[in-house]
Amino acid sequence: MAALVIAEHDNHAIRGGTLNAVTAALKCGGDVTVLVAGSGCADAGKAAAAIAGVAKVLVADAPHLAEQLAEAVAEQVIAVAAGYTHVLAPATAFGKNVLPRVAARLDVAQVSDITSVESPDTFQRPIYAGNAIATVQSTDAVKVLTVRTTAFDPAAASGGSAAIESVAAAADPGTASFVGREVAKSERPELAGAKIVVSGGRGMGSAENFKLLEPLADKLGAAMGASRAAVDAGYAPNDWQVGQTGKIVAPQLYVAIGISGAIQHLAGMKDSKVIVAINKDAEAPIFGVADYGLVGDLFQAVPELAGKL
Amino acid sequence: MKILVPVKRVVDYNVKVRVKSDGTGVDIANVKMSMNPFDEIAVEEAVRLKEKGVATEVIAVSCGITACQETLRTAMAIGADRAILVEVDASVELQPLAVAKLLAALVAKEQPGLVILGKQAIDDDANQTGQMLAALTGRPQATFASKVEVADGRARVTREVDGGLETLSIALPAIVTTDLRLNEPRYVTLPNIMKAKKKTLETVKPADLGVDPAPRLKTLKVQEPASRKAGIKVPDVAALVDKLKNEAKVI
Numbered sequence: 001m002a003a004l005v006i007a008e009h010d011n012h013a014i015r016g017g018t019l020n021a022v023t024a025a026l027k028c029g030g031d032v033t034v035l036v037a038g039s040g041c042a043d044a045g046k047a048a049a050a051i052a053g054v055a056k057v058l059v060a061d062a063p064h065l066a067e068q069l070a071e072a073v074a075e076q077v078i079a080v081a082a083g084y085t086h087v088l089a090p091a092t093a094f095g096k097n098v099l100p101r102v103a104a105r106l107d108v109a110q111v112s113d114i115t116s117v118e119s120p121d122t123f124q125r126p127i128y129a130g131n132a133i134a135t136v137q138s139t140d141a142v143k144v145l146t147v148r149t150t151a152f153d154p155a156a157a158s159g160g161s162a163a164i165e166s167v168a169a170a171a172d173p174g175t176a177s178f179v180g181r182e183v184a185k186s187e188r189p190e191l192a193g194a195k196i197v198v199s200g201g202r203g204m205g206s207a208e209n210f211k212l213l214e215p216l217a218d219k220l221g222a223a224m225g226a227s228r229a230a231v232d233a234g235y236a237p238n239d240w241q242v243g244q245t246g247k248i249v250a251p252q253l254y255v256a257i258g259i260s261g262a263i264q265h266l267a268g269m270k271d272s273k274v275i276v277a278i279n280k281d282a283e284a285p286i287f288g289v290a291d292y293g294l295v296g297d298l299f300q301a302v303p304e305l306a307g308k309l
Numbered sequence: 310m311k312i313l314v315p316v317k318r319v320v321d322y323n324v325k326v327r328v329k330s331d332g333t334g335v336d337i338a339n340v341k342m343s344m345n346p347f348d349e350i351a352v353e354e355a356v357r358l359k360e361k362g363v364a365t366e367v368i369a370v371s372c373g374i375t376a377c378q379e380t381l382r383t384a385m386a387i388g389a390d391r392a393i394l395v396e397v398d399a400s401v402e403l404q405p406l407a408v409a410k411l412l413a414a415l416v417a418k419e420q421p422g423l424v425i426l427g428k429q430a431i432d433d434d435a436n437q438t439g440q441m442l443a444a445l446t447g448r449p450q451a452t453f454a455s456k457v458e459v460a461d462g463r464a465r466v467t468r469e470v471d472g473g474l475e476t477l478s479i480a481l482p483a484i485v486t487t488d489l490r491l492n493e494p495r496y497v498t499l500p501n502i503m504k505a506k507k508k509t510l511e512t513v514k515p516a517d518l519g520v521d522p523a524p525r526l527k528t529l530k531v532q533e534p535a536s537r538k539a540g541i542k543v544p545d546v547a548a549l550v551d552k553l554k555n556e557a558k559v560i
Binding site (some may be wrong): 100112113129183244252275 | 312320325326328335336349377394404405406408409431432433434435436437438439440441442443444445448449450452453455465468469470471472473474475476477478479483487491525526527528529531532533534536539540542543545546547549550552557559560
């Protein structure tokens with residue numbers, strides 16, 4: 001048994017989801033190797049080598065890997081994949097983009113978004129937006145898995161001392177090129193990995209009113225989120241969306257404000273440790289999953305809550 | 310340029326599915342079925358590209374049982390010109406790799422400049438087929454698209470990625486998968502539904518395409534997710550702060 005984890009990184013640092021994927025890989029049994037494919041990515045390689053539990057790091061460094069486009073990264077994975085029984089990546093936009101390409105090239109199925117490793121060939125994964133959990137067994141020689149990051153604790157980012165090995169870069173497929181990236185700038189923590197999330201829904205009423213949540217998020221050091229209804233109404237940017245079609249989050253504390261609790265939203269946050277709901281409708285489904293519910297006018301309760309913290 | 314649009318028949322997104330008591334799957338008997346919402350966006354985008362004069366023909370494809378013909382008729386009511394059903398027996402559980410192989414065979418036959426697929430189906434939530442098809446056909450991909458522009462033999466695609474947007478330029482022929490924000494599909498009108506009934510719907514079998522659709526993953530059981538119990542209601546903000554500090558200890 002040997003697992004290969006495809007690191008998600010920015011050529012300097014390893015992104016958080018990689019650590020959760022390493023934990024899942026360790027559960028599959030056998031040694032864990034991390035592949036860092038990038039350009040000028042020696043620092044990312046060193047960071048990967050420091051992850052606790054990692055036995056070896058492979059670094060493929062070439063200009064065409066700089067933006068980690070799916071075609072180039074998949075070719076790189078194929079070039080080094082021989083001998084591994086498991087290939088894993090976090091189920092982030094990066095992992096979801098790259099890994100099915102790898103699976104198809106290996107002529108094996110992929111198991112998406114695993115939430116549990118039952119045995120080296122059997123995994124649990126949510127289907128129907130988390131309304132059912134399937135236990136699936138792979139009959140293929142190589143198991144290709146994307147890992148739901150909120151379902152596995154992150155491996156420690158330090159304490160490891162894996163050997164770093166350079167590998168030859170695979171040829172550039174050359175059919176796709178990177179044009180640009182618009183990254184939403186924020187002083188707040190990243191939504192997917194935040195310890196506290198403050199989310200607003202359609203009950204906020206307007207984009208202007210949505211700003212009411214900012215002082216509360218600032219006080220809590222929280223990331224901001226939104227329901228799909230709030231995003232569709234234009235109250236909040238799309239990348240704040242929490243839910244089956246947005247981000248899946250599981251923070252220590254999730255504060256849902258003016259969110260009714262549609263199935264699609266609950267699917268994205270119901271694994272949070274503590275859920276607080278503030279809503280004027282006592283019958284809102286969100287109260288069915290909230291640990292602490294406050295029925296009342298959010299326009300009074302939110303400033304008062306921020307003031308008392 | 311032809312555009313191929315694969316569409317999947319799934320449980321309607323408004324239906325709350327129930328897990329069967331014997332743990333073999335979810336109960337889809339007598340449940341409303343519809344086109345996968347992301348696929349509807351894919352059909353709409355293809356039809357818009359035809360209306361702009363970028364595409365010459367839009368071909369809808371579905372893999373599955375005979376009833377998938379309804380889904381293909383819906384695609385043609387939105388504006389697809391013709392349809393292909395890859396008819397697979399109900400006893401065969403179609404999985405993404407098999408579907409990607411069936412589609413790759415059709416791509417070889419039809420030679421579309423673009424294949425536009427939904428990014429994932431809302432039943433199995435796999436998010437694999439488009440990427441697998443791209444790998445099998447050796448074509449570039451742009452997944453999770455929120456904007457598609459085609460010019461000079463390339464597609465410029467804006468993608469929804471973690472924390473923002475990314476723009477790629479990919480050489481045609483290529484594979485694009487749709488995200489929610491790409492467009493808002495039109496409502497199908499009765500005259501268009503009538504017109505769709507007259508459009509060509511061809512049926513082929515996996516064997517005609519030289520593909521073995523056997524599943525690679527065995528579903529051992531399907532369970533209800535662990536349910537979360539409702540907690541308590543607090544009377545006011547002061548009580549909430551007290552609970553969070555002293556009981557939950559999260560602030």
